[in-house]
Amino acid sequence: MTNNSSEYAVILEGVTYYYPGSKNPTIENVNLKVRRGEFIIIAGPSGGGKSTLCRILLGLIPHYYGGRLYGKVVVEGIDVVRSNMRELVGKVGMVFQIPENQMVNLLVEEEIAFGPENLLLPPEEINERISWALNTLRINHLRQRLTYTLSGGEAQKVALASVLALKPQILILDEPLANLDPLSAKEFLEILHSFWRENNVTVILIEHRLADAIRYAQRIIVLDKSIIAEGEPRKLVEEGVLEKHGIEIPSISKASKLLGINKVPLTINEALPVYSKLIKYNNCNPHFNIEGENNKPDPIIIVENLWYTYPSGEHALRGVNLRIHRGEFIAIVGANGAGKTTLIKHFNGLLKPTKGRVIVFGMDTRKHSIAELSRYVGIVFQNPLHQFFEETVEKEVMFTVKNMKVKNGEEKVKEILKELKIYHLRDKSPHEISAGEQRRLAIASILVYEPEVIVLDEPTAGLDYRLKHELLNIIIDKMLRKDKTVVMVSHDMEFLANAPLNRIIVMEKGKVILSGHPREVLYRVNELNLAKLTQPQIPELITSLKADKCLRPLNIDELLNILLSR
Amino acid sequence: MRLAVIESIRDAFFYDRKNSFVYVLDPRTKMLYVACIMVSVFLVSDWIRLTLILLAQLPLAIMGKYSRKVLNLLRGLSIFIIFLICFNIIVTYIVEGFRLELSSLMNTIPAMIIRVIAALMALSFLISTTSPWELLQGLSKLHVNYTYLYPFIIAYRFIPIMFNEMKSIYDAQRSRGLELEKGNIIQKARKLIPIIIPTIVCALLRARDLAEAMEARGFGYSKRRTFYKPIRFKLMDLVFIVAYIVFLIIVIGFGIKLCI
Numbered sequence: 001m002t003n004n005s006s007e008y009a010v011i012l013e014g015v016t017y018y019y020p021g022s023k024n025p026t027i028e029n030v031n032l033k034v035r036r037g038e039f040i041i042i043a044g045p046s047g048g049g050k051s052t053l054c055r056i057l058l059g060l061i062p063h064y065y066g067g068r069l070y071g072k073v074v075v076e077g078i079d080v081v082r083s084n085m086r087e088l089v090g091k092v093g094m095v096f097q098i099p100e101n102q103m104v105n106l107l108v109e110e111e112i113a114f115g116p117e118n119l120l121l122p123p124e125e126i127n128e129r130i131s132w133a134l135n136t137l138r139i140n141h142l143r144q145r146l147t148y149t150l151s152g153g154e155a156q157k158v159a160l161a162s163v164l165a166l167k168p169q170i171l172i173l174d175e176p177l178a179n180l181d182p183l184s185a186k187e188f189l190e191i192l193h194s195f196w197r198e199n200n201v202t203v204i205l206i207e208h209r210l211a212d213a214i215r216y217a218q219r220i221i222v223l224d225k226s227i228i229a230e231g232e233p234r235k236l237v238e239e240g241v242l243e244k245h246g247i248e249i250p251s252i253s254k255a256s257k258l259l260g261i262n263k264v265p266l267t268i269n270e271a272l273p274v275y276s277k278l279i280k281y282n283n284c285n286p287h288f289n290i291e292g293e294n295n296k297p298d299p300i301i302i303v304e305n306l307w308y309t310y311p312s313g314e315h316a317l318r319g320v321n322l323r324i325h326r327g328e329f330i331a332i333v334g335a336n337g338a339g340k341t342t343l344i345k346h347f348n349g350l351l352k353p354t355k356g357r358v359i360v361f362g363m364d365t366r367k368h369s370i371a372e373l374s375r376y377v378g379i380v381f382q383n384p385l386h387q388f389f390e391e392t393v394e395k396e397v398m399f400t401v402k403n404m405k406v407k408n409g410e411e412k413v414k415e416i417l418k419e420l421k422i423y424h425l426r427d428k429s430p431h432e433i434s435a436g437e438q439r440r441l442a443i444a445s446i447l448v449y450e451p452e453v454i455v456l457d458e459p460t461a462g463l464d465y466r467l468k469h470e471l472l473n474i475i476i477d478k479m480l481r482k483d484k485t486v487v488m489v490s491h492d493m494e495f496l497a498n499a500p501l502n503r504i505i506v507m508e509k510g511k512v513i514l515s516g517h518p519r520e521v522l523y524r525v526n527e528l529n530l531a532k533l534t535q536p537q538i539p540e541l542i543t544s545l546k547a548d549k550c551l552r553p554l555n556i557d558e559l560l561n562i563l564l565s566r
Numbered sequence: 567m568r569l570a571v572i573e574s575i576r577d578a579f580f581y582d583r584k585n586s587f588v589y590v591l592d593p594r595t596k597m598l599y600v601a602c603i604m605v606s607v608f609l610v611s612d613w614i615r616l617t618l619i620l621l622a623q624l625p626l627a628i629m630g631k632y633s634r635k636v637l638n639l640l641r642g643l644s645i646f647i648i649f650l651i652c653f654n655i656i657v658t659y660i661v662e663g664f665r666l667e668l669s670s671l672m673n674t675i676p677a678m679i680i681r682v683i684a685a686l687m688a689l690s691f692l693i694s695t696t697s698p699w700e701l702l703q704g705l706s707k708l709h710v711n712y713t714y715l716y717p718f719i720i721a722y723r724f725i726p727i728m729f730n731e732m733k734s735i736y737d738a739q740r741s742r743g744l745e746l747e748k749g750n751i752i753q754k755a756r757k758l759i760p761i762i763i764p765t766i767v768c769a770l771l772r773a774r775d776l777a778e779a780m781e782a783r784g785f786g787y788s789k790r791r792t793f794y795k796p797i798r799f800k801l802m803d804l805v806f807i808v809a810y811i812v813f814l815i816i817v818i819g820f821g822i823k824l825c826i
Contacts, residue, residue: 101776350737374742
């Protein structure tokens, strides 16, 4: 026992757990040993029990949640079930998904002091720990900031600092990157990794977007109710285990596998030596064409010198010009707070221009009501939970049908639910269904009245790889094929690289700084970085090889086409 | 329009750190100061002395750099103040036997307005220059258990977040054709359901996250807690509070002499 507990940070043996009142276990027969000082990633589909596992390691299950827990749980030598939560406090630290929901205090230093204060440490010691945590994460400049003014990336680092101040031996992070823009996500991982390297802690990272995280992991565990695969990252990638379970692997690894490259690279750097031999780029004529700004006549949405100023005096939009044509598929990208959501709220009149004008299907948005404009432009917002209030899935869609006075409403509802494959759930509560189903329901409740333009705000947030793929198919089959216009706000770069976009519009500080074909935009590294974005992996590879003057593949298929056609 | 009112009030009561000596004062001093002002404005009833109390607060507002907030607050509350005045006129009208004497109104209405402003300024001073954590420590020193105080801090922090969330929910439902403006009162009330239910659901999810995060960082570990920056009653506090108390006593005392 003593030997085991000194070697392992976590021991789970035959762990099964039922939430109170639930007949089905959320996790079943989980066996897992994590060595001290190990860096592991737990991946798995949405709803596979990853958050439940975190709660068990923290002791929140069973001490806080109740329910039935079977099996043995030993964390840092402490039997979680038999002890109380107090013994675990400070030994296991956890960073949660949404930064703003885990902050209690107003000032950053107060927030970091919160844990040590609870544990009755003396003031001198607490101050030492505050400085240490801030220095370690290189965020000393945030010390006196108010927590509600932090950006997502800053807030998540403060959340990590406030956990580190307890000097935990085990650090658990539950999808800490989900709400960050790509550049902040990358930075957060780098900081986390260098902290792990310099301090003897165990890191358990829950993440299903592996593209950036995989290089740091010593071991990956795939959890879908029980552990269905585990092992060293490269081995799992090479054996195809991750893809089989619907987990996204780095595009560069996937492409290399398809090309039959022996030692599959996990990062761009690893891939460079191999690909520099495959891709020759001397004196070529460009093989790609960049259709410039769309100059077709009769745009359906015209945005002219649009300014929007919030009552607080903050300029959210500063002179945006934009024309959208029928049948286009457009992505609007940019950092959090760049004005993307403010812009799309002008398309159906939720916001009215402070200066300039917006014309939608010939109507000046200032002179028409939201209800009128919404008939033409349907917006699906980021969080599906912001719209569910009815008892059943079917009624939820009926709500829009009634408001919009759609003819043959009931038939339309049936039809759309069937098309989006949620008809079998029609009598369930919108809160009972899974994240992917909720997203489809939110889309269904807009698609049902057949607006000409569909605007999707961060549609991939919280979706795993498989669900994203499904979403893309819905966009193509149910919208683009029916000659609808689709505008998507997103910073999911890999998703954008795979979508058949006509244009990408990059926003920064309320302005459009770049607009053009994906082949143009996804290769403009400077502008992307300015907007806190990164290149998708395939364009990054080509740019690193300095071949972007000749070839500009956006995704794996295009890269393979180029390489195999030679 | 309605949102703007709520926003200006929220802004006035939100802590915002600036460089000024008022931020260094002991929270207990500030609480005592607010208590003194409150008692004084209710002891004094003529507008001249109320104005003196009001003016005495101005240096603080300027030094604490929160005068803009007070103006915002007044703008936000103007409707409320007008309502109060009308209410007062009606009540006086009834109490005085259905007659209005202009001279008495000329005395009571300005006094009332100034009283409200003076009281609000004091409150705004306390809240916008003291972080909830400092207030918490101040009250803890007065032997109030911190676990009872944290709910207020959390409410203070999360009300703006929930307020923003409610706006997003309203936007999402309006995009689905919800029109709050149309219909009679009962229909309008019913139309609030699509806004209220998602707000509650999201608030509950937030509460769960927050509870877990707090639990994991040892909230409630012990009945006591330490404070990383202990507050101290300094000479400056003494000078500050004595100065104001002396001033207030003189103002009140002056009135007593007038009465005699």
